[in-house]
Amino acid sequence: MKTLNVNLGDRSYPIFIGQDLLDDAQLFSQFATSSASFIVTNTTVEPLYADRLEASLKANGQQVIRIVLPDGESFKTWETLQTIFTGLLESNADRKATIFALGGGVIGDMAGFAAASYMRGIKFVQIPTTLLSQVDSSVGGKTGINHPLGKNMIGAFYQPIAVIIDLKTLLTLPKRELAAGLAEVVKHGAIADHLFLDWIESNAAALNNYDLSCLEHVVVKSCEIKSAVVAQDEKESGVRAHLNFGHTFGHAIETGMGYGEWLHGEAVGCGMAIAAELSVQLGYLSLEDKNRLIRIIQTLHLPTKAPQWDTSKYLSYMSHDKKAESGQIKYIVLEELGQAKVQKVDDDLVISTLKVAGAI
Template sequence: MQTLYVELGDRRYPIYIGSQLDIATLLSPYLPNKQVMIVTNETVAPLYAKAYQQALHQLGKTTATCILPDGERYKTIECLNLIFDALLKEGFNRDCTVLALGGGVIGDMAGFAAASFQRGVDFIQVPTTLLSQVDSSVGGKTGINHPLGKNMIGAFKQPNIVFADMLQLKTLPPRELSAGLAEVIKYALLGDLDFLAWLELNMDDLVSGHETKLAEAVYRSCAHKARIVANDEKEHGERALLNLGHTFGHAIESYLGYGTWLHGEAIAVGMIMAADLSCQMGLISTEDVNRTKRIFQRAHLPIQCPNIPLDEFLSYMAHDKKVLNGSIRLILLKRLGQAFITNDFDVELMKRAILNQLEQ
């Protein structure tokens, strides 16, 4: 087992990464409350809910389970209200803990519920997908989608602990595993060229689910994110680098309909658009763009997306959270392994970068 800490001034919380982690022993110090609401979904509940219920009962906790439908399209205010319904019907009070057992959708919704219920209760993240282990479970961003934009309604809510068990990745469909690898690749592109070389060397093993190498990829990804979050918890500066490809990718998700493409699939194409624009601006080479495309292809991710009318694509980008004072901010590449934040770019070049990645 490996342990990282997210340092937030006078606060810190651990990320445990390993296989067959001892649930009761590791969770116990971070469960001050007797009542625990497990929030999960229809896919994950039959696989893992019972083990967590038993571990919590072993610790003398009172538990209840809220099972939501599975999928990005259910990341809505209506489904969020199902969590509040469960908490209230079970008589939970402000001295309770919400435990998110599932992927990024469950983590985001359960975290938002924990931030809001009785103005804030304790929260634990148990991410069961690769994407949620390396990204959404760490850093405290929570929320739901709106028809006009992804994650537009939410709150910052840091968990007490993140509990990433590699054994749970064995039940992931290959498409979900690949979607998680998109976020892993992101950390390499934005801040670690050596990590990119490691991914190129080990991508075939990662795609095939090699447990030890997946644990290493999760550890290195979380270490990058923990460092950035420690420096900029509320995304006033450096943390925006973690959105590499996301302004483009969120437009793809929003246009196609949430859940049609997985988040990792959309941001893979989004990162290629960012690389293409960076190349057009003379910052990186054509070979750098091709290298970027190759690593996504080897991860079994798309490098183009269905043809989207450019005016609609731009409209969704204009509604993204990264828009500041009416100006779109993009994360681009000075070089592979070094990203930067800018609103100083030629819009016509950005349009060309989008069109280059659309299937004709």
């Protein structure tokens, strides 16, 4: 088992990465509480992993209550969030209760938001079971839900007390979900570490084939990169915005298509291709490096062609981006592979980029 740390002063927490950690009752013993433990999961993950997690918690004398949500991005809503609150209230959960978020990014975001809100804050532990949540969404304390007008626009920064990553849960992922997680892995290399991007390119076939040693490497490396960024800028006032490379365009695609039609990672993969083109248009990234990044994305079985919409639709959805200030969107672009920056861009150049990318 490898242990990393997210350094946030009195809100610091460990990230445990290894195999069969769901069965490690001793590991879970440090999160035992005098109150109940709540497993928040979904209908897909529950039959796969909830019994094992519950057994580890009960081995430490915990009362365990499950709250099972429907599976999918389309359920990341107020209505589904209320299901968590109802389960907590019906069980008389008090301030010493702990939520264990067992699932992918949707579960982690909603369970974290519920933990941030219930009785003004209770403890929660992230137990991500998808690659995307293991390399990205479980670390950093972003929680929230979607709105029909914008993705993740309602939420809170609220840190878990730990992240527990059992790598073997990746073996039950559908190939499409695996690829979606690899999009965020590529993002980390593209914005922060060109040598990591080289490694991803060289090991793409092994990653596509669920090689656990390769998957462990990308999980550890991604968590290291994200933890360092979060420690510098917890609430995204500066460098943390770089983690949104590809997301402004990607979130527009997710929202416009209807949540769940494109997986988050698929939209981010496509969004990175467009953002790379914008980086070229701005005179930063070379055409050769843009094409290389797109090839890497495609090698990992991710889309790079955006849906074709009219200009106003793209601009409308992107205007709800969280990085927008005074109505102007700030984009994350690449100065070179491994180095990102925040850039304000005139709509005319964005429109030109979308045309070149075949999106309008």
